[in-house]
Amino acid sequence: MKNIEVYMGDIAVTKGEDNLVASGIGSCLVITFYDPKHKIGALAHTMLYARRLSSEVRSSKDERRKTNPESPDTKYADTAIDEVLKRIEALGAKRENIEVKLIGGANMFSAFKSDFVKENVTRVKEKLKKADIAIVGECVGGSQGRSVEFSVATGIVTVKTKF
Amino acid sequence: MPKEHVLTEIANEATKKASLALLKLSDDEASVEFTKIEVGKIQKVFSEIDPELIVTGVYLPISGDVKGASLLIFPKEIAYALCDVLVKRKAETARQLTEIDKSALKEVGNIVLGSLLTVFSNSLKMKMIEHLPEFSHDMFGALVDQIITQFIQKAEEVLTIELLFHFKRTTNIKGYVFLIFGTEEIKVLIKKMEEND
Numbered sequence: 001m002k003n004i005e006v007y008m009g010d011i012a013v014t015k016g017e018d019n020l021v022a023s024g025i026g027s028c029l030v031i032t033f034y035d036p037k038h039k040i041g042a043l044a045h046t047m048l049y050a051r052r053l054s055s056e057v058r059s060s061k062d063e064r065r066k067t068n069p070e071s072p073d074t075k076y077a078d079t080a081i082d083e084v085l086k087r088i089e090a091l092g093a094k095r096e097n098i099e100v101k102l103i104g105g106a107n108m109f110s111a112f113k114s115d116f117v118k119e120n121v122t123r124v125k126e127k128l129k130k131a132d133i134a135i136v137g138e139c140v141g142g143s144q145g146r147s148v149e150f151s152v153a154t155g156i157v158t159v160k161t162k163f
Numbered sequence: 164m165p166k167e168h169v170l171t172e173i174a175n176e177a178t179k180k181a182s183l184a185l186l187k188l189s190d191d192e193a194s195v196e197f198t199k200i201e202v203g204k205i206q207k208v209f210s211e212i213d214p215e216l217i218v219t220g221v222y223l224p225i226s227g228d229v230k231g232a233s234l235l236i237f238p239k240e241i242a243y244a245l246c247d248v249l250v251k252r253k254a255e256t257a258r259q260l261t262e263i264d265k266s267a268l269k270e271v272g273n274i275v276l277g278s279l280l281t282v283f284s285n286s287l288k289m290k291m292i293e294h295l296p297e298f299s300h301d302m303f304g305a306l307v308d309q310i311i312t313q314f315i316q317k318a319e320e321v322l323t324i325e326l327l328f329h330f331k332r333t334t335n336i337k338g339y340v341f342l343i344f345g346t347e348e349i350k351v352l353i354k355k356m357e358e359n360d
Contacts, residue, residue, distance in 0.1 A: 007210060008308055024214025024304015027312050047312045108309045109222050109297040145305025147215055162217055162302055 001153070006030075006045045009075030013042040013087040020150040025104040027117045029077060029124060029140070032101045032150045032157050033084055033133075035093035041152035042084045046077040048116070049123040077124050085131065098133050101157050103148050105140040117141075166202075169356040173282050174200050174324055180278040185328070188270060189249055192331040195275065199325035205311060205343065208321050214304025218242070219260070221272025222297045222310065225280060227290035229351060231344035232310050233280065235272040236303065241336050242268060248330045260300060269296045275326065279340065287355040310343060320349050 001017040008028060012020050020043035022030045033042040051073070074080040089095065102124065105117045121140050128135055139146065139159045149158045174197040182194040219242040225231040237245060246264040247256050249271070260268075273296045284291040299306050321343050328336040344352060 008206065008304075008311070024302040025308065026301070026305030027309035047308070106305065106309075108299045108301060108306050111222065111224060111294070111297040112309055112313070143299075145302035147302070162215070 003149075006043045008045055009047055009073075011042060011044045011074045011080050011084050011087075013040075013084060013091065014152050015040045015091050017153045020152065021148065022103075023147045025146045025148065026106050026108040027104070027112070029105050029117075029120050030103040030148050031077065031081065031084075031124065032103070032148070033088055033093075034099050034101075034150075034152070034155045035088065035097040036099065036155050037094070037097050038092050039152060040088050040091050040093040041150060041155070042088050043148070043150055044074060044077070044080040044084050046080050046120075046124075047075040048077070049120045050076050050078045077120065078127060081124070081127055081131070085133075095132060099136040099155070100128055100133055101136060102138040102140050103146055103157070103159055106142050106144055106146065108143060108145065110143075166353050166356040169286065170200050170202075170322070173279070173286050176286075177275075177279040177282040178326070180282065181275045184274040184278065185271070188267075188274065189330060190251070191248060192329075194329045196327050196329070197324050198327050198337075200323070202320055202322050202349075205314075205321045208323055208341075209304075209307050209311065212303050214302060216303045217301065218303045218306065219268055219298070219300045220303075220306040221269055221276065222299070222306075223272065223276045223280075224294045225291050225344075226294065227284075227292040229289060229291060229344055229348040231342060231348060232313065233276045233293075234307070234310060234341045234343075235275055236306070236339045236341070237268070237336070239300075241338065242300075244333050245271065245328070245336050248333050254333055265298050265300075269298050272296045272298075275338075275340065279324070279342070287352065289352075289355060307341075314343055314345060320344075320346075 003019045006012045022045045031044045072079045072083045105121045144161045147160045185193040217239040221235045223233045249267040324340040326338045
């Protein structure tokens with residue numbers, strides 16, 4: 001068994017005994033996916049729901065990803081969810097078995113409007129509902145940082161705060 | 164002039180300015196110097212620090228000719244030591260942050276980040292408006308991810324300045340300043356630095 005750290009903007013998919021870990025989450029939204037029958041799990045460490053539709057300048061990495069379907073931009077929850085579902089179903093997970101948990105979405109500085117964080121959570125829930133995926137737990141909002149450890153062997157998601 | 168040279172000059176001048184203000188605030192022999200200054204990729208720089216490290220962070224948004232974010236970070240124990248000095252308590256007294264401690268740390272953030280932005284603004288002849296400081300005390304990863312998220316679609320680089328605070332009453336205190344600007348803003352700033360004679 002090993003711990004796989006999933007950094008900001010990344011996803012990880014595994015089957016078997018590994019733990020998926022995301023440390024020090026603030027406003028980011030972590031989405032865990034689990035098929036208990038097949039012991040297949042995934043974790044998406046997302047930052048925003050979707051790319052903002054505007055003329056604002058994007059990074060060159062964004063531009064490359066935008067035009068490259070082989071490398072989807074998983075820092076956005078909408079593309080991360082699609083990519084995770086594609087990968088876990090390829091491993092044998094069944095859509096009707098998949099259980100999702102949501103963690104994060106805190107507002108660490110009051111200067112930031114918390115609306116975008118709440119909107120991320122709402123839109124993720126809407127997308128999952130449309131995809132017929134059950135949300136079985138959530139630990140979102142507030143103003144505390146969190147760390148997540150997801151045991152794919154048991155399906156247990158442990159959320160830690162420092163206070 | 165190479166941008167590294169301009170950055171060094173800016174940091175030198177800003178730390179002198181901050182030292183004078185800290186001297187008044189702490190009523191102690193106080194000074195601040197920078198020990199490292201570098202521009203790096205945001206996610207690489209932040210991934211080098213333990214995301215679960217408990218820190219105090221003072222965040223100062225920037226607007227004006229360039230929009231950005233400035234953040235002063237102290238690891239928890241360092242913040243406690245700094246509070247003991249600022250609030251004039253016996254060393255190693257602080258075990259949790261009181262409202263006075265938080266206010267003192269905010270003021271240090273205001274002084275250090277404000278000095279830096281003022282010198283930046285004057286040197287490059289660009290308007291940089293600093294806003295009210297915000298305070299947070301939690302895991303490093305949690306503090307920075309909200310700031311990164313604000314810029315993620317348009318920023319790749321961060322300017323990091325490592326600072327060393329000297330006080331007569333305690334050992335040297337190390338803190339970090341992060342300045343984050345959008346990709347276009349970084350280009351403008353670098354161009355201005357290279358034009359700076």
